[in-house]
Amino acid sequence: MPQRLVVTEMSHEPRKRFAEELRRLRTERGLTLRDLAKVVGWDPSLFGKMERGGTLGGPEVVQALDQYYGTGPLLLIVWELALADPTQFKEQYRRYMMLEAEAVSLWHYAVSAPPGLLQTDGYVREALAAGGLRGEELEQQVEARVRRRKLLEGEDAPPFRTVMSEAVLRMQLRDKRAWREQLVFLTEARPNVTPHILPFSAGLHGLTNTDTMFLRLSDGRTVAYTENDVRGELIEETERVERLQRAYDAVRDLALSPAESRSFVLRMLEEVPCEPST
Missing domain, CATH: 1.10.260.40 (lambda repressor-like DNA-binding domains)
Structure with a gap:
C-alpha cells in the first residue's frame, strides 16, 4: 500500500x-x-x-x-x-454530542432546567454566566450551545420528546423578559417536538434527581446520558440503559399530556410580570 x-x-x-x-x-x-x-x-x-x-x-x-x-x-x-466543533465543550460531553448529532430520535427528562435543545439565547447566557463564565469564553459557549438547537430544525430533524419537572418552570431567570421568551418558546408548536410537564403532585419517582437523555441511533442501539450538578455519564451498556428506560416510561405515564402541558406553561406565563412600556 x-x-x-x-x-x-x-x-x-x-x-x-x-x-x-x-x-x-x-x-x-x-x-x-x-x-x-x-x-x-x-x-x-x-x-x-x-x-x-x-x-x-x-x-x-x-x-x-x-x-x-x-x-x-x-x-x-x-x-x-x-x-459547531464539539471540542468547544468539555471532554465528558464530546462523544455524547457526536452521538446526539447522529440520533434518529431523542427523548429526555429535565429536573430543573429546560433541555438544552429548547433553551433560548437568553436562558443560555444567564445560565452560563451563573456558572462563572465571563467575557469571550462566555460568548463562545453561548454561540456553541445555541447552535445545538439546529438539530431540531429542518425536514430531517429527529423526533424529540421531553418530560420537564414543574421545577423547570419554577426556577425563573433574573431577567424577566428573557424568562418570558423562554416560556413562550416552550409553548410554540413544533411538529417533531413533544413536550410534557410533570407536576409536583406526581410525587417521587425513579429520575427525581437525574437529567436523562436517550438517543436512538441508526444502528438500532439506544444510549443514555445522565447528568447532575457535578458530573455527566454516557451509558451504553444495554442493561443499564433498559433500566433507565423503564424509569423514564414510568415518569412519562405520570406527566401531563402535551395539550395539558401547554396550558400549564401558559398559566405560568401569566405569573411573570410584563415589563412596562417605555
Whole structure:
C-alpha cells in the first residue's frame, strides 16, 4: 500500500484550522494586523484574538475577510465548522454530542432546567454566566450551545420528546423578559417536538434527581446520558440503559399530556410580570 500523502501540516481541528487559515492568508499578503484593520475594518485586536483562537468572531467579519482575500465562502465554511466543533465543550460531553448529532430520535427528562435543545439565547447566557463564565469564553459557549438547537430544525430533524419537572418552570431567570421568551418558546408548536410537564403532585419517582437523555441511533442501539450538578455519564451498556428506560416510561405515564402541558406553561406565563412600556 502506498504511503499516505500528507497534503498539509495544518490542524484538522476546525477551530485551530480556522485560526491557522486567518494567519496564513494575512501573512502571505505581508500584512500586519493594523494593515488588515485599515482595509477591512474592525479593531486589529479582534483579528489578533481570532488568529490566536481566542474568539471566532462573527459572520459579518468573516464574510468581509473572505471578500477581501477573494476566497469565496472558504473562511465562512471553516468558521461554521469551528462554531459547531464539539471540542468547544468539555471532554465528558464530546462523544455524547457526536452521538446526539447522529440520533434518529431523542427523548429526555429535565429536573430543573429546560433541555438544552429548547433553551433560548437568553436562558443560555444567564445560565452560563451563573456558572462563572465571563467575557469571550462566555460568548463562545453561548454561540456553541445555541447552535445545538439546529438539530431540531429542518425536514430531517429527529423526533424529540421531553418530560420537564414543574421545577423547570419554577426556577425563573433574573431577567424577566428573557424568562418570558423562554416560556413562550416552550409553548410554540413544533411538529417533531413533544413536550410534557410533570407536576409536583406526581410525587417521587425513579429520575427525581437525574437529567436523562436517550438517543436512538441508526444502528438500532439506544444510549443514555445522565447528568447532575457535578458530573455527566454516557451509558451504553444495554442493561443499564433498559433500566433507565423503564424509569423514564414510568415518569412519562405520570406527566401531563402535551395539550395539558401547554396550558400549564401558559398559566405560568401569566405569573411573570410584563415589563412596562417605555
